[in-house]
Structures are given as structure tokens and as C-alpha cells.
Amino acid sequence: AWARGIRFIDAARSYGRAEEFLGSWLAAHPGRRAELTVESKWGYDYVGGWRMDADVHERKEHSLAMLERQWPETLAALGGAPDVYLVHSLTPDSPALADRELLGRLRGLAASGIRVGVSTSGPRQGEALDAARTLPGSPFTAVQATWNLLEPSAGPALARAHDSGWLVVVKEALANGRLTPTGDGGAAEAFAAALGDPLDAVAIAAARAQPWADVVLSGAVTPDQLDANLASARATTTADAAALAALAEDPPSYWAARSARPWT
Numbered sequence: 001a002w003a004r005g006i007r008f009i010d011a012a013r014s015y016g017r018a019e020e021f022l023g024s025w026l027a028a029h030p031g032r033r034a035e036l037t038v039e040s041k042w043g044y045d046y047v048g049g050w051r052m053d054a055d056v057h058e059r060k061e062h063s064l065a066m067l068e069r070q071w072p073e074t075l076a077a078l079g080g081a082p083d084v085y086l087v088h089s090l091t092p093d094s095p096a097l098a099d100r101e102l103l104g105r106l107r108g109l110a111a112s113g114i115r116v117g118v119s120t121s122g123p124r125q126g127e128a129l130d131a132a133r134t135l136p137g138s139p140f141t142a143v144q145a146t147w148n149l150l151e152p153s154a155g156p157a158l159a160r161a162h163d164s165g166w167l168v169v170v171k172e173a174l175a176n177g178r179l180t181p182t183g184d185g186g187a188a189e190a191f192a193a194a195l196g197d198p199l200d201a202v203a204i205a206a207a208r209a210q211p212w213a214d215v216v217l218s219g220a221v222t223p224d225q226l227d228a229n230l231a232s233a234r235a236t237t238t239a240d241a242a243a244l245a246a247l248a249e250d251p252p253s254y255w256a257a258r259s260a261r262p263w264t
Contacts, residue, residue: 002029004230008037008215010144010169011078012088013070014044014058019077027079038078039144039169041119042070043088043096052262062087062096067105081114084142084167090118092127097135106139115167117142123251126157133161142167144217147210148175149188149203149247151254155210162212169215170207176261179203188247197235204232206244
């Protein structure tokens with residue numbers, strides 16, 4: 001990724017040993033840290049025990065106690081502070097939006113130079129994002145949200161966040177593998193074929209083309225996958241708004257299907 005020019009890296013406390021892995025790489029290449037933007041998240045524990053068939057993979061807790069435990073863990077694993085630190089998977093009913101002590105602690109992190117924000121998931125992403133953005137004295141100035149050809153419903157809220165000066169990061173542009181040559185993108189496959197580009201490249205190119213998108217995450221786990229994702233720089237998404245909108249699925253149905261997908 002470094003050799004291919006990637007300079008934004010995303011991790012989280014619940015992504016297995018992701019922070020530890022990244023921290024070991026940073027320690028081995030100390031001169032590269034200044035060129036990177038490192039983002040991580042708190043609010044979930046990884047509890048899957050390294051088993052793909054575990055009944056529960058992550059445990060969510062948006063509490064001050066969780067923040068106070070996970071922040072030092074992140075510092076230790078990365079060998080220093082991340083540039084961006086997010087509440088992991090904020091939803092409209094998250095206690096993080098009303099916990100004064102927690103919000104005060106997050107304001108303190110923001111005042112220290114950490115860009116504090118939220119990640120969002122689920123069919124009510126836009127609602128959660130607007131609530132975080134309009135919170136009186138909000139400490140938040142960054143968001144990582146799902147947006148893709150099948151689930152673009154957060155787009156208007158992401159545009160509002162961008163217009164307010166927020167950093168906007170897109171995750172799951174490939175719809176957890178559905179918008180890849182081996183996925184089940186349905187009408188999106190025909191859409192990409194008509195454009196003459198691979199489906200994954202078109203999907204990422206569509207996300208990169210959004211005027212409010214500052215960063216689009218890859219999620220690749222092999223060099224070949226990364227190269228395929230980077231081909232989005234050459235892909236075209238020339239199409240009218242109606243053609244793009246026709247690819248979208250009903251958000252609740254999309255997220256229900258996502259929840260039912262196996263961990264692989």
C-alpha cells in the first residue's frame with residue numbers, strides 16, 4: 001500500500017490486532033509516520049476468539065469507561081496518537097450523544113489536536129450523522145460512513161457534513177464484496193459492463209466521484225485486490241442520476257442482508 005501511494009490508513013480497537021499490526025509497521029519505518037493520516041475507532045471490543053463461526057464477533061459499548069480503557073490501548077498499540085479518532089458505529093440511539101462526561105472527554109481530545117468523529121452504520125446513518133453534527137458544542141468533525149451504489153442513502157447527510165468542514169471518509173464502497181466480480185451486484189454488473197470497466201473499479205470510482213468524499217477506503221487484503229481497487233482511478237462513472245439511483249436498494253433490506261452475510 002505504501003509503495004502504491006496510499007497515505008490514509010484506517011483501523012479500530014475491534015479489528016482484531018489491526019492497531020498492533022499497524023503499530024509494528026510504524027515502528028519499523030519511523031520516518032513514514034509524518035506522511036500518513038492514521039484513523040482509528042473506539043467503542044467495540046473484538047470478542048470473536050479468532051473463530052469465523054463465533055456467535056458474537058464484536059461487543060459494542062459507547063461509555064466513558066470504554067473510552068478511558070481503549071484510548072490508552074490505542075496509544076500503546078500504535079506507538080502514539082492517531083490523527084483521527086472515531087466513535088465506532090454511532091446510531092441515533094447511542095448514549096454517546098447524550099453523555100455529558102463522555103462528550104467533555106472527547107472535546108478534550110479534540111482540543112489536544114486529535115480530530116474526533118464518528119463512524120456510522122445501518123439504515124439511519126444520515127439521522128445519526130446529523131445528530132452528531134448539530135449537537136450543541138459538538139466535538140465531532142469527521143465521519144466514516146457506508147456509501148455505495150447499492151446503499152447511497154447517507155449521501156445528503158454526508159454532503160451537509162462536508163459543507164460544515166468535516167472530514168468525510170467512505171467505507172464499504174464495494175458493499176462487503178457484493179460489488180466485485182465474484183459478488184452479487186445484480187443490475188450494477190450490467191451497469192459496469194456497459195461502461196466497459198470492472199465492477200469493483202466502477203463502484204470505487206463512483207464513491208470517489210462524490211463531491212463530498214475526501215477519502216474512500218479500499219479494504220483490500222492482497223496486493224492484487226489493492227491494484228484492482230486502484231484501477232478506479234482510470235474507471236469512468238459517466239451516467240445520469242436516474243441510472244445511478246436505479247441501482248440503489250431499500251436501505252432496511254440492504255442492511256438486513258448485510259447482517260446476514262457470513263464472516264469470511
